[in-house]
Each structure stands twice: as structure tokens, then as C-alpha cells.
Amino acid sequence: MKNKNNLDPEKAEKLLFQMLLMRKFEEKSAELYTKEKIRGFLHLYIGEEAVATGIIQALKPEDYILATYREHAHALARGVDAGVIMAEMYGKQEGCSRGRGGSMHLFDKEKNFFGGNAIVSGHLPLATGMALASKKLKRDNITVCFFGEGAAAEGEFHEALNLASLWKVPVLFVCENNLYAMGTALRYTHAVQEIEKKGPAYGIESKAVDGMDLLKLMEAANKAVEQVRSSGEPYLLVCNTYRFRAHSMFDAELYRDKTEVEKWKKRDPIPKFRKYLLKENLISEAKVQELEKRLNTEIQKAVDLAEAGTWEAKEELTRFVYSENPVS
Amino acid sequence: MSELKKITYREALKAGIREALLNDDRVFLMGEDVGRYGGAFAVSKSLLEEFGEDRIMDVPLSESGFVGAGIGASLAGMKPIVEVMTVNFGLLPMDQIVNNAATLLHMSGGQLNVPVVIRMSCGIGKQLAAQHSHSWEPLFAHIPGLVVVSVGTHEDARGMLHTALEHPDPVIIFEYTSMLNLEAEIQIDAGHTDISRAKVRREGKDISIITYGIGVYKALEAAKRLSEQGIDAEVIDLRVLRPLDEDCFIKSVSKTHRALLVEEAWASVNISSEVSARIMENAFYELDAPVKRLGGSEVPIPYPLHLENASVPQVEDIENAVIKILRP
Numbered sequence: 176m177k178n179k180n181n182l183d184p185e186k187a188e189k190l191l192f193q194m195l196l197m198r199k200f201e202e203k204s205a206e207l208y209t210k211e212k213i214r215g216f217l218h219l220y221i222g223e224e225a226v227a228t229g230i231i232q233a234l235k236p237e238d239y240i241l242a243t244y245r246e247h248a249h250a251l252a253r254g255v256d257a258g259v260i261m262a263e264m265y266g267k268q269e270g271c272s273r274g275r276g277g278s279m280h281l282f283d284k285e286k287n288f289f290g291g292n293a294i295v296s297g298h299l300p301l302a303t304g305m306a307l308a309s310k311k312l313k314r315d316n317i318t319v320c321f322f323g324e325g326a327a328a329e330g331e332f333h334e335a336l337n338l339a340s341l342w343k344v345p346v347l348f349v350c351e352n353n354l355y356a357m358g359t360a361l362r363y364t365h366a367v368q369e370i371e372k373k374g375p376a377y378g379i380e381s382k383a384v385d386g387m388d389l390l391k392l393m394e395a396a397n398k399a400v401e402q403v404r405s406s407g408e409p410y411l412l413v414c415n416t417y418r419f420r421a422h423s424m425f426d427a428e429l430y431r432d433k434t435e436v437e438k439w440k441k442r443d444p445i446p447k448f449r450k451y452l453l454k455e456n457l458i459s460e461a462k463v464q465e466l467e468k469r470l471n472t473e474i475q476k477a478v479d480l481a482e483a484g485t486w487e488a489k490e491e492l493t494r495f496v497y498s499e500n501p502v503s
Numbered sequence: 504m505s506e507l508k509k510i511t512y513r514e515a516l517k518a519g520i521r522e523a524l525l526n527d528d529r530v531f532l533m534g535e536d537v538g539r540y541g542g543a544f545a546v547s548k549s550l551l552e553e554f555g556e557d558r559i560m561d562v563p564l565s566e567s568g569f570v571g572a573g574i575g576a577s578l579a580g581m582k583p584i585v586e587v588m589t590v591n592f593g594l595l596p597m598d599q600i601v602n603n604a605a606t607l608l609h610m611s612g613g614q615l616n617v618p619v620v621i622r623m624s625c626g627i628g629k630q631l632a633a634q635h636s637h638s639w640e641p642l643f644a645h646i647p648g649l650v651v652v653s654v655g656t657h658e659d660a661r662g663m664l665h666t667a668l669e670h671p672d673p674v675i676i677f678e679y680t681s682m683l684n685l686e687a688e689i690q691i692d693a694g695h696t697d698i699s700r701a702k703v704r705r706e707g708k709d710i711s712i713i714t715y716g717i718g719v720y721k722a723l724e725a726a727k728r729l730s731e732q733g734i735d736a737e738v739i740d741l742r743v744l745r746p747l748d749e750d751c752f753i754k755s756v757s758k759t760h761r762a763l764l765v766e767e768a769w770a771s772v773n774i775s776s777e778v779s780a781r782i783m784e785n786a787f788y789e790l791d792a793p794v795k796r797l798g799g800s801e802v803p804i805p806y807p808l809h810l811e812n813a814s815v816p817q818v819e820d821i822e823n824a825v826i827k828i829l830r831p
Contacts, residue, residue, distance in 0.1 A: 289578065300572050
């Protein structure tokens, strides 16, 4: 039985579990970072989980996904194993990028997950090109490209949107507008702060959606994905959201007020969705508790896998600078 | 002996592109003015009429965007030939080339191949001044993950693209503006170029002139004049600037015991610097004289013809440098 939001208990449970897993996985990551198990940059998505969840649930496995360096949640939503992601963050060769990428560079070609891209806006032209290939090869998959509002100030955002529209290729641009490009607020970086106004300049249909509400996101994502798939043309969906944690683990958050963070935390998408499911009888309290338990097992399993993982031999350092079979 | 055919460098390049398009449906050419204009240097003239606009794509002036899109299309199964009108505009897509094309395979732990081919015209044209005349092969040859090749002869102008497209890794091809109208005879069945090997263009026993690109014909002309003076120079066309075919020039220097390194690129930190270092490391005790370099003058290349000529090594300079090494 599906309710008016097209949710049945099975899907409801899956989505709630997914968001809880994202949250818990990252809380655990932060803890492991302080223990120096995870090093380098670690960018947490906490607070923004509804966006990756809402968009990726609308996709087919053959659709291509490109994300930013804040992409643990996207990889989880795409079905990359939590242990494999954790191993990657440990730098172990059991990780999805052989341990070479770390937190910012999760790749899983088999799952059509193309990163993990840490040059802001650098992956937007790639997304347009991948969609161009789908069009040329007459495949019916689409490409989805996540980026922050900071990326929309880069030239490559504008070039990629123009090319995608000019070529009429099936790409969904998803702007995760969390209001801060690192520590600089939207109002200091964009003359026009409604990112959705930038799509129509290139002839791209654009829409803004509440990025803290999974139901609204699912509705917007389903529509956007369906439109990209049927029209073969690009679409820009701006998800207005907020990260509850610092930009990275090095960030003292001098640029924003604690009360602002507290205010946004009241809109936390996870309790909101849970409450809705309980109210609609799509899930029971007992089931929620069971999920919490399963969650702990899952996280522990992931950490165990990472801990048991092995280091790539130093002798392999230069492997894959070039392909191992130079002429295909 | 197969039949010889007289052909310009431009016609040879075009023949290479045409063959590639006929050979594989996944191949397409994109670049500024490659279609309706016929190519900024008329290299792709009439290909649009022959192959249609899906395969000969005019693109807007957005180098980062369309080079990135080429990289993306190659990730998703196409074989793009991306033309950047000249290397002088090649710094705009440098982020795409370095941070994406050259990096993705290694960073993804060997998962993502980027079989894109990027062609750029290079070197002095005819009094085109400081923003259209440079030779920046060394900038690109610095980057691990790229295959960087240089088209120094008509034979390679026709035969290099095929092999470059077969390569599973990104290949940057440098072509030379000033050679476009140059005619030469090539064997009709010369075949494809091995882009992993340098080539001995003239055998000799007294000195190795090691060069690439525009330097090849200049060195051959100098060698011809030197032979009239009883000096037998060997001319090596490096052809692939990364990864360098060290064996070829070490073998040559071990035979001739002297080396002159010639190129148009700025003299400091150029290809010759690297070749020289490798000779010191691998053939120091073979040398009968210090290695000498002839590079481009370290200035933005100016407009007046006499100053433009003075900016890069000429045939007489090569001739004189050889004589100075051999008859000090």
C-alpha cells in the first residue's frame, strides 16, 4: 500500500535507514578522525542527508553520479558498501579507490559512481560530457551532478550549463546550497543569490526546493529525473540546505553564529522524516528501534573491515599512472 | 619501395582525422571553429559536410567546458578528439587536463580510464605576437598521467592520431602552425606512428642532434649543410615527450659521444633540460664534450619578424652550435 507521497512501508524503512546510516557513519568518522584513524580532509554532510537521499532514490543503477568532496552520503545512497568507504577513508587498499583517494575521492565504476571530485566545479564539464556520450551512444541513462552553491560562482558552472543546454544532453544538475562556500556566505559570493535564476539564462528549467524535507525533495527529484529522462535535456534543481558541522575538521567556524546553526538544527531532516513515518503508520516504534540496532552492527562491521584492511605496497605507488595495457 | 605522395602538413593532419572518423563510430571531433569555419587553420575543412554535425562539433569559446566535456565523454565510452585552437588557449583547460584527465586513473585506484585525445597547435606562426606564438610542450610534459606527443614530420601528422586514439590514457598532440603549408613526400602506405618511441630521422656518427616538433626539419636541414662540411650528424625526433623514450637517445649519444639539444620552448626547465639530465645520469662517461642546449629565448615572443626569428633557434644556429662543439 502506498500513501499519498508514494511511500510504502518497505521504501519508508529503506530511506529512513539510509539517512540514519549516513548520519551515524559520519559521526563515527568524526570520532575516528580525532583518533587519527582518518586523516587529511574530512568534510561532513551532517544536516544535508535528505538531499543525496531524495535525489538518488529517483535514479536507476545505470545512471551516472558525480559528486563533490563531501560525498560519503552519496556513495552510501548509491549502494557502495559502508565498509569499503570506511576502508577508503583509512587509506586501506580494500577501499573503493584502493585507499588512494581517501574521504574526498570515492569512486566505484561498477556502481556508476564517479567521485569524489575536489576541484570545485571541475566535475561539471565532465558531467555534461558523460551525458553527451549517453546521447551519442543512444543509451537511456542520465547523468546527475551534485555541487555546492560555491561552485556556481566558477566559470566552469556556466560553461557546463551552456554546453549541456546547447547540446541538449540528459544531465541533472543538483546544487546543494548550504549557504557557505567554505566560510564565505552566499551573500558575499553571489550578486544574484537565488542559484535557480542562473539556469534559465542558459535555457535550462530550474527549480528550488526545501533541502531539509525529504518528502519535498523526493517529489522534486522524481519530477526532475523523469523530465531529464524523457526530454533528454538538462535541468537544474537547487536544494536549499545547511550543514550542521564545520566545513572540515580544521574549521573553527568563525564565520557563522551558533544561534543560526541551532535554528537550522530544528529543521533536521531525519527526525522530521521519522516523525512523519510514525504518524502515517508507515513504520512502528519497534521497527525504528530495530533499525537503530541494525545501524550499530553495520557501522561496527564497517569499522572492522577498515581496521582489518591492508596497506597498498609501496612498490605499487606508480601503478595506474598509466594503464597497464598501453594499447587497447 | 612503396609509392611516394607529395602532401602538405595540413593535408596530412586532415587525412589522419578523416581516417580516424571512418575507422570508429565513437570518434568525433570537437573544437572552436572546426566545422563551419573549416578549422582555424583549415585543417578540418569539409569534414562537417562529410561527417555531419554529430561528429564534427563546433563549440563555444569555453575551453575548460569543452575539454572537460571531452574528458567526460571519454569516461563514458566515446573517443573524442578535442581541438584546442592553439596551446596559447591551452591554459584555460589546464585544470581539466591536470586534475581530471591526468589524475582520474591513479586516484580511482585504476578504475577510470580517460581515453581522450587533445590536439593543440603550437609554436610560432607568422608574426602572431606574444599571446599566439608559444611552445608550451614542457608545461604538459611535466604532468604524469599524460602522454604528450609532438608532430615533427608529415608522416606523423598523418599517422599519429590513430595510435593516440587507441591509447587508453589521455594523449596531448602538439601540431605546428608554421609547418601547415610545408610540403613533403610521404609513403602512401607509411602506416601508423608508434607513439611510445622516438625516431632516428637521420643516422650519423659525429653528434646527436636531439629535438622534436619544428626542430626536426630544421635539424635535418642543418645536418644536410653540415655534411657538406664533413660533419655527419644524427638527428633524433623525440616524438613522445612524456614518457620519454630514453633508450633511443642514450643509444645515439653512446654512439656519437656528443649531443646538441634543440627546441623552441623557453630554454630553462624545458624538454632539453630533462634529456640533458638523463644523458648525465645514463651516459656521462660516453660523452666527449659537454651537452649543449639551444632553446627559445626567454621572452614573450614579439611581433616584428626579425625579433620573432631571433626568439627561436634557426637552422644556422643549429649548424653553428654543432661546429662549436665539434671544432672548438
